[in-house]
Amino acid sequence: MTVMLYALSTCPYCRMTKKYLDENDVEYDVIDVDLLEADERTVVVADVKNLSGGTSFPVLVVGEEVIVGFNKAAMKEHLGL
Amino acid sequence: MRRRFAPGTTIADLKAYMEPFAASLGYKFNTEEWFVDEVLDSEIEILDATGDVYCPCRVRTGDPKEDATIVCPCIPFHNVQFAAMRKCWCGLFILNDVEDGADLLGVIDEPEKGAEVEVPVCRVGDLPTGSVRHAKVGKRDIALARVGDDFFALSNVCLHAFGPLSDGVLDGYTVVCPWHGWRYDVRTGTTDHPGADVKTYPVVVREGLVLVVTTV
Numbered sequence: 001m002t003v004m005l006y007a008l009s010t011c012p013y014c015r016m017t018k019k020y021l022d023e024n025d026v027e028y029d030v031i032d033v034d035l036l037e038a039d040e041r042t043v044v045v046a047d048v049k050n051l052s053g054g055t056s057f058p059v060l061v062v063g064e065e066v067i068v069g070f071n072k073a074a075m076k077e078h079l080g081l
Numbered sequence: 082m083r084r085r086f087a088p089g090t091t092i093a094d095l096k097a098y099m100e101p102f103a104a105s106l107g108y109k110f111n112t113e114e115w116f117v118d119e120v121l122d123s124e125i126e127i128l129d130a131t132g133d134v135y136c137p138c139r140v141r142t143g144d145p146k147e148d149a150t151i152v153c154p155c156i157p158f159h160n161v162q163f164a165a166m167r168k169c170w171c172g173l174f175i176l177n178d179v180e181d182g183a184d185l186l187g188v189i190d191e192p193e194k195g196a197e198v199e200v201p202v203c204r205v206g207d208l209p210t211g212s213v214r215h216a217k218v219g220k221r222d223i224a225l226a227r228v229g230d231d232f233f234a235l236s237n238v239c240l241h242a243f244g245p246l247s248d249g250v251l252d253g254y255t256v257v258c259p260w261h262g263w264r265y266d267v268r269t270g271t272t273d274h275p276g277a278d279v280k281t282y283p284v285v286v287r288e289g290l291v292l293v294v295t296t297v
Contacts, residue, residue: 008137011123011138011171012138016187034140038143042143048140055142056171057139068188069188069190070187
């Protein structure tokens with residue numbers, strides 16, 4: 001199952017989510033959206049809007065599930081932790 | 082020109098600036114102080130890098146107009162969603178009547194469309210009796226009027242030439258448009274010009290706050 005994290009380098013919930021995934025040995029890809037070059041950022045932000053319906057971070061994509069914010073209960077459920 | 086935030090701005094400076102601003106809109110800092118400090122610390126990082134205190138949980142698009150809507154505190158721009166969530170996006174600010182802010186940390190669940198919500202727009206003391214002022218409720222512009230201890234909310238836009246009713250004067254229960262004198266009953270939104278009535282919204286007063294009832 002692919003796990004993808006869209007994050008901002010400045011966001012407390014993003015840091016908490018990364019820490020939680022690391023502590024639970026979850027393999028995931030991460031993009032810090034605010035650190036992208038302007039053109040690339042526009043494309044990725046559009047992807048995030050499509051996925052989550054907004055521009056709040058983090059957005060964690062677990063297979064078909066999209067989790068916005070630091071939502072431990074949802075992560076546990078969908079990552080099978 | 083004096084900058085709003087000088088170089089070297091501290092967490093204490095941001096708290097002192099934001100607290101009265103949020104209080105006037107019915108919000109307070111989260112009761113979880115460690116979280117408040119963490120968010121404000123991130124905002125100072127963003128301030129140093131970009132020149133303003135953008136929300137650390139939202140992305141800047143590069144469009145100044147759009148990005149202005151996520152300068153902290155961004156409560157006026159998103160007050161309908163926030164009233165439904167009982168907090169701002171990240172939970173730095175929570176509604177005054179939330180006792181334990183810890184319960185609101187983490188999850189960012191945008192409210193469903195159509196849900197009824199009471200949106201705080203100002204404090205009772207901010208609107209003297211016999212006066213009218215502008216309030217923003219989501220994207221809607223509202224004229225908020227006070228007659229005695231009763232509060233009324235109606236669309237701010239006069240349907241004659243689109244003058245701002247909130248700049249008008251109040252004559253009893255009637256607000257007089259400042260542009261050409263069209264008169265609207267603040268209780269019903271009715272005017273004596275055919276087909277030009279404006280929408281009204283229910284208003285609730287609770288714990289010193291004026292709240293306009295609307296839907297997400």
